[in-house]
Structures are given as structure tokens and as C-alpha cells.
Amino acid sequence: MAVRKQIESTARVLDPLKQKGLSVTGSRRKILQLFMQQKGALSHGDIEKKAGVTFDRVTIYRTLQTFLDKGIIHAIPTADNAVRYALCQDECGPGHHDHQHIHFICSRCKQIFCLDHFVTPDLHLPKGYQAKDVDVLVKGVCKECSAIAKRA
Amino acid sequence: MAVRKQIESTARVLDPLKQKGLSVTGSRRKILQLFMQQKGALSHGDIEKKAGVTFDRVTIYRTLQTFLDKGIIHAIPTADNAVRYALCQDECGPGHHDHQHIHFICSRCKQIFCLDHFVTPDLHLPKGYQAKDVDVLVKGVCKECSAIAKRA
DNA sequence: TGATTTTTGCAACTATGTTGCTTTTTTGTA
DNA sequence: TACAAAAAAGCAACATAGTTGCAAAAATCA
Numbered sequence: 001m002a003v004r005k006q007i008e009s010t011a012r013v014l015d016p017l018k019q020k021g022l023s024v025t026g027s028r029r030k031i032l033q034l035f036m037q038q039k040g041a042l043s044h045g046d047i048e049k050k051a052g053v054t055f056d057r058v059t060i061y062r063t064l065q066t067f068l069d070k071g072i073i074h075a076i077p078t079a080d081n082a083v084r085y086a087l088c089q090d091e092c093g094p095g096h097h098d099h100q101h102i103h104f105i106c107s108r109c110k111q112i113f114c115l116d117h118f119v120t121p122d123l124h125l126p127k128g129y130q131a132k133d134v135d136v137l138v139k140g141v142c143k144e145c146s147a148i149a150k151r152a
Numbered sequence: 153m154a155v156r157k158q159i160e161s162t163a164r165v166l167d168p169l170k171q172k173g174l175s176v177t178g179s180r181r182k183i184l185q186l187f188m189q190q191k192g193a194l195s196h197g198d199i200e201k202k203a204g205v206t207f208d209r210v211t212i213y214r215t216l217q218t219f220l221d222k223g224i225i226h227a228i229p230t231a232d233n234a235v236r237y238a239l240c241q242d243e244c245g246p247g248h249h250d251h252q253h254i255h256f257i258c259s260r261c262k263q264i265f266c267l268d269h270f271v272t273p274d275l276h277l278p279k280g281y282q283a284k285d286v287d288v289l290v291k292g293v294c295k296e297c298s299a300i301a302k303r304a
Numbered sequence: 305t306g307a308t309t310t311t312t313g314c315a316a317c318t319a320t321g322t323t324g325c326t327t328t329t330t331t332g333t334a
Numbered sequence: 335t336a337c338a339a340a341a342a343a344g345c346a347a348c349a350t351a352g353t354t355g356c357a358a359a360a361a362t363c364a
Contacts, residue, residue: 023330023341044320056344061321063342077289079227079235081320081352102273104281115281121254121273121288128295129256129267135289136273137229143280175310175361196351208313213352215311233321233351 020070027055031063032072040111041076041084041103076103076112077135084112103135106142108149113142172222179207183215184224192263193228193236193255228255228264229287236264255287258294260301265294 016032017024034050035042042050047060064085067073076084101116119136141149168184169176186202187194194202199212216237219225228236253268271288293301 025330025342027343057320058322058345059343066342075231077229077231079229081233081235083231083233102275104277104283107284115278117276117278119273119275121271123254123271123288123290124269125256125290126267126269126295128298129292130298131290131292132259133291135291136275137287137289138275138277138283139285139287140281140283143278146280146282177311177361179312209351210314210353211312218311 016072020072022066022070027051027059027063028066030054031060031067035073035085035087040113041086043082043084045082076114077137078105078112086112086114103137104142105137105139106145107139108141108145111142168224172224174218174222179203179211179215180218182206183212183219187225187237187239192265193238195234195236197234198236228266229289230257230264238264238266255289256294257289257291258297259291260293260297263294 017028022028030051031047034047044060044064047064048057051060064073067085068075071088073085074088076086078084100118101114102119104113104115105111106113119134121134121136123131123134125131169180174180182203183199186199196212196216199216200209203212216225219237220227223240225237226240228238230236253266254271256265256267257263258265271286273286273288275283275286277283
């Protein structure tokens with residue numbers, strides 16, 4: 001059972017890489033694993049720290065760019081000069097991202113989460129403006145931090 | 153008439169500074185003017201270019217921070233590592249920002265506009281999450297670029 | 305006008321992101 | 335399994351972005 005689980009988890013990491021036609025390398029495996037283990041989104045800096053000194057900074061930049069291009073991760077806009085990245089849904093692929101979720105920024109723990117909840121903003125754009133893609137960022141307090149606050 | 157107008161426009165620049173209890177300096181006047189003249193939002197880099205070599209980079213950083221703190225401008229999250237800033241509505245003040253507008257990012261001219269159109273996203277957050285602030289980023293083609301595309 | 309407070313500019317530094325090139329690793333095939 | 339071709343990683347050097355402390359200059363207020 002333990003073995004079975006390990007095989008599955010290795011496959012889970014390998015699959016996305018092979019599926020997207022990427023060669024499987026140490027850094028890609030490691031970075032993908034970091035994303036899979038992680039509830040919140042990761043910045044370049046986070047990855048650098050979590051990966052230890054194992055990889056060159058440049059490799060991390062290039063890996064993130066590759067993952068973005070192939071639709072494995074998506075970038076989450078922020079106002080703090082530290083773009084975060086998170087895994088995509090299966091529907092995403094090279095050149096197109098299709099997310100029907102919102103991004104939640106916790107003002108307490110500073111983590112950013114993807115919440116898979118449909119949002120249908122009631123957009124009334126002025127004449128002439130054509131919307132293609134909508135990104136909703138919600139700031140507030142996340143589930144865990146709310147619980148902590150309640151207890152205190 | 154021309155004189156009258158000039159007085160008014162100077163007043164428009166001075167008012168927000170005095171109103172917020174800020175001392176009036178060359179750089180603050182200049183940077184505020186840039187924002188007022190500008191339709192789209194500005195990044196730190198944009199300001200550096202538009203202001204010429206007049207001001208030290210550090211002064212621009214500090215001025216932007218001051219304007220943010222006082223509620224004169226607000227930061228617009230982006231995914232390209234270049235946070236933009238734009239003027240606030242009158243309702244904003246030190247410590248609180250109250251915007252009921254969306255941010256529109258034109259994929260053609262790369263400009264970012266504040267559109268004063270009410271948005272009421274239909275947020276169904278999971279249990280435990282508390283929303284405080286919602287930021288809506290819309291990517292698409294702006295009015296002017298749509299017109300250009302039509303003509304071509 | 306002059307003293308006090310605030311802001312600016314400068315220098316030095318840290319962090320972040322990019323590019324070209326060589327070495328290493330991966331892949332696909334024999 | 336070994337080998338050649340292709341792809342990626344690592345390294346160095348560079349470019350850009352952002353921060354901090356401090357002295358000089360400017361703005362405020364009496």
C-alpha cells in the first residue's frame with residue numbers, strides 16, 4: 001500500500017510533464033512537486049527558499065516560464081511586486097488559460113489561494129471595450145486564520 | 153479666461169496635497185500632475201521616464217509610498233512585475249481605499265484603465281473565508297484600440 | 305525672516321530578473 | 335545498452351528594481 005501510494009505520487013508528478021511534451025528533469029520534478037504539496041500559491045522567491053540551494057536561480061526562472069507557456073501553472077497578479085504562481089486546472093494548455101476560480105489573498109498569513117468557485121461578475125463595460133478574461137482577487141481572512149482568530 | 157483656467161488647474165494639483173496634510177514640493181506636484189494628465193495607470197518606471205532626469209529614483213519611490221498611504225493613489229495588481237498606480241476617488245483616505253471600479257488591461261496598447269463601473273461579483277466563498285475587498289481585473293481590448301482594429 | 309520639521313539627493317547596498325555560452329542531462333534510436 | 339542529437343542546467347556577467355542611512359536642501363509655521 002505504501003509502495004502503491006508512492007508510485008502513484010511519482011506518476012502524478014511525471015504525468016503533467018510528459019503530457020505536455022516536456023523532458024523530465026530534476027528541477028522540473030522538484031518544482032512541480034513543490035506546487036503539488038502546497039496549498040497556497042508560490043512566488044519565485046518562495047521556490048528558491050523551499051528548493052534549498054539545489055537549483056540555480058536562472059533554472060527556476062526558466063522552469064516557471066516553461067510551465068506558464070505549457071499551461072501547467074498560471075500567474076496570479078498582485079500589488080506587492082511578487083507575482084505568485086499556482087497549478088492550473090486540466091483545461092489549461094499551451095497558449096490558453098481557462099480558469100473559473102477566484103484568487104483569495106489572506107491579509108493575515110499572506111498566502112494566496114485558488115478557490116474553485118464560479119464567479120460571474122456583472123460587468124457593465126463602457127461602449128467599445130471588449131472583455132476577454134476576468135481575474136478576481138479577493139482580499140480578506142482565510143479559513144484557517146479565521147479559525148485561529150475565533151479561538152483567541 | 154486662459155489665466156482663470158491655469159489658476160484652476162494649479163489649484164487642482166495643490167488641493168489634494170494640502171487636503172491630505174502634505175507639504176507641497178516640486179516632486180509631489182510633478183508626479184501628481186503626471187497622474188492627472190494621464191488616462192492610464194502608471195508604473196514606477198513610467199514615472200521615471202516621464203519625469204525626465206528631474207528627480208531621484210528614491211524620491212519617486214518615497215512619493216508613491218506617501219501617496220499610497222494618504223489615499224491619493226491606489227496600486228493596481230498585475231502579473232508582469234510592474235505594479236501600476238492610479239488616482240483614487242475622493243472617498244479614499246489614509247488607511248482605507250474604497251473603490252467601486254474595475255481595472256481594465258488592454259492587451260494591445262498595454263495600458264491599464266480604471267473604469268468607474270459598478271461590479272457586483274457573485275461571490276460564493278467557501279465556509280470560513282471572509283472577504284473584505286474585491287479587485288476585478290479585466291483583460292481585453294480598450295475603446296481606442298478596438299476602434300483602430302475596426303478601421304484596419 | 306528664521307528656527308524647526310520635512311523632504312530630497314546621494315551613495316552604497318540588496319534583491320530581482322535577463323542573456324549568452326558551455327557543460328551536462330535527457331531523449332530517442334540503433 | 336550505447337550513442338548521437340536535442341534540450342536543459344549551470345555559470346558568469348550584466349541590467350533593472352527596490353531599500354536604507356545620512357547630510358544637504360527646501361517647505362512650513364510662528
